[in-house]
Amino acid sequence: MHICFITHEYPKPGFPHGGLGSFVKTIGEALAANGIQVSVVGMNYTSEYEELMESGVRIYRLNRSKLKGLSWWMNSKAVSGKIREIHKHHPIDIVESAESGLAFLSKIKDIQYVIRLHGGHYFFAEAENRGINWWKGFQEKRSFAKADAFIAVSKYVKNHTEKYLSYHNKPLGYINNPINTAVFKPMLNDIIPHKIVFAGTICEKKGVRQLIQAFPLVKEEFPDATLHLYGRDWFFPDGASFVAFLKEKELPRLGPVAESVFFQGVLPLSEVAKKYAEAEVCVFPSHMETLGLVAPEAMAIAKPVVFTNRGPGPEIITDTVTGLLCNPLDPNDIAQKILRIFTDKAAASAMGKNAEKEVQKRFSVSELVAENIDFFKSLSKK
Template sequence: MHICFITGEFPLPGQHHGGIGSFVANLGESLVKQGFKVTVIGLRKVKETEYHNINGIDVYSIPHGKSKYFKWYENFKSLNSKIAEIHRVNKIDVIETAELGLFFLKKIPSVKYMIRMHGGHNYFAKFENRPVNKWMNIQERRSFSKADYIVAVSDFVGSKTKELINYKKDYHVIYNPINSKKFYNATNEAIEAFSILFAGSIIEKKGIRQLVQSMEYLVDKFPKVKLYVAGRFANIPGTSKSYEPVLKAEITDKIKNHIEFLGVVPNTEMPKLISKMHICCYPSHMEAMPIAWLEVLAMGKIFIGSNTGPGPEAVIDKQTGLLCNPHDPKDIAEKISWVFENTSLAKEFGTKAREYVIENFDNETIVSKNIEFYQSIINKK
């Protein structure tokens, strides 16, 4: 069986990547070990087509079009040409993309086309209170109209996206997988007391500003509290302006010595960093099914996430972690304070979290569900 993923986010050495890239790399490597052929094709900032074989996955990086007005058409031609070339040599059974991915693709009759909903343009525009971009809206709706099958990484993202774009077909929920061996059991490792970790893109939607503001409520009560921020400053959506000055304007003299920016931490080093932390707090305004949350939960660490969107699908509040209002710095501070004052009880959440993640999100379980799904759609005529 040959699965082809269309994404420009696959993690390549020395390059930044996001959650979709981590997902494809993780699932793809597991599929290869099961005897599948896996190919990844994506548009990237390269001068000419590049090829890498990473853990058995064939990865093709295609240069973006150069035309000022018809870049989309050049991208369309390049992607379809590479897909057709690969299909001639080694028949593709399934092509999988995120929400927008099928818009540019010309369908090959023998191939099954599926969208995996990781949270598309309409979804995040809605929940971040941003205007919908007309062109991206057209692309997304057209992409869904071409899909043979739909998978959602959470029931929340599936139901809300279906509602927003008025999509009529059913979707199948398969959660994101987590490598519980790489993100090992760290429940009994020594921690830095009163430490808080935030990891992810540093941008408004990740809740980092409200987390920084929550420090105003914490430093007097917990003089040793320290917030570590791991990640890259992103641009403000729709602009070329960095989010950095926006966030740093929130850092007052009172809290500045209690916050440290670590920069980008490679995913391979994240388990070691997570293991040292007293709390991991990722108060995203909205997610689809955040892999970063699952990584922390898999390590049995005390975790605070958001009560928005699929938060309750990932974290059972007051059982495997705590859920906060990500828009309310005071509520975030109250949840952090509770952990600092009830560390022994909170550690029990961590133990239950690892058990819950292994049962519901572990690689072996989720890969098996994906294989069953791929086989079921390939066998359909």
């Protein structure tokens, strides 16, 4: 069996990537280790063509078009052409993309096209209470119409996506995203007292601003507390940096407390795991997630985690048992949950241990790769 993933975010040293890239790398390497041929096709981070093999995964990074106004069409055409070329020499059984990835892709007979719901435009528009961009909405509808099957990474994303987009009575699987427990596992690192760690894109919908607003309340009780933010910057439509916005607008309001807030940039996954291990608490107050890889990753290291009570938060964490859930829009509630971890060491330790067991049971690569293979095989028989 040959699976081809479409993503422009496959991790490349020195370049930022998001959760989608991390997911494809984790599942791709696991599939390859189980004898499945895996290819990844996407546009390069730089203006050149690359082809390489990493951990059994064949990666094709295409030359990104710079043609103003038509780059989207040229890039889609390039991806379609590369898939057709690969299929000619190494027949592909499954092509998988995120929500809008099939919109302008030319389908090939005998290949099954799958959309995995990582959180598309309609999903996040509802979550963030904003309007639908007609162009992005058009792409998603067109892409969904082309798909032969769907995979939902959480019940929440499945239910809220279908408010706006039809699955057209096609096969739909429910499979959590896997966690690389070879990287994210309990470590012997010394914990740095009262170190708070966030990882993810530094943007509004990840709750970073509210976390910063919560930090002074924590600092009042624990003067040695520090807040460390790991992840790539996000940019407003006009190109302005969200990190710069936080530094210019939010940090000055904290006064001297701002000196204990650190923007650490992007790190490789192995380094992120070490930073989780150093933390006394990991906090992810997202306004919305489809599933959220960061919370289960930190849980796999047996860390006490504060996660959002919105969306799939309750699917991931049983409040007070495997972690704590917070109102991501309420800095006071975020602060109180952090303080609870700092003040009740026994409960925090118990939640961390329970969290690790839960991740091993529900998110381990070995379990979930088998579910993916079974689902893909069921499609290839059709």
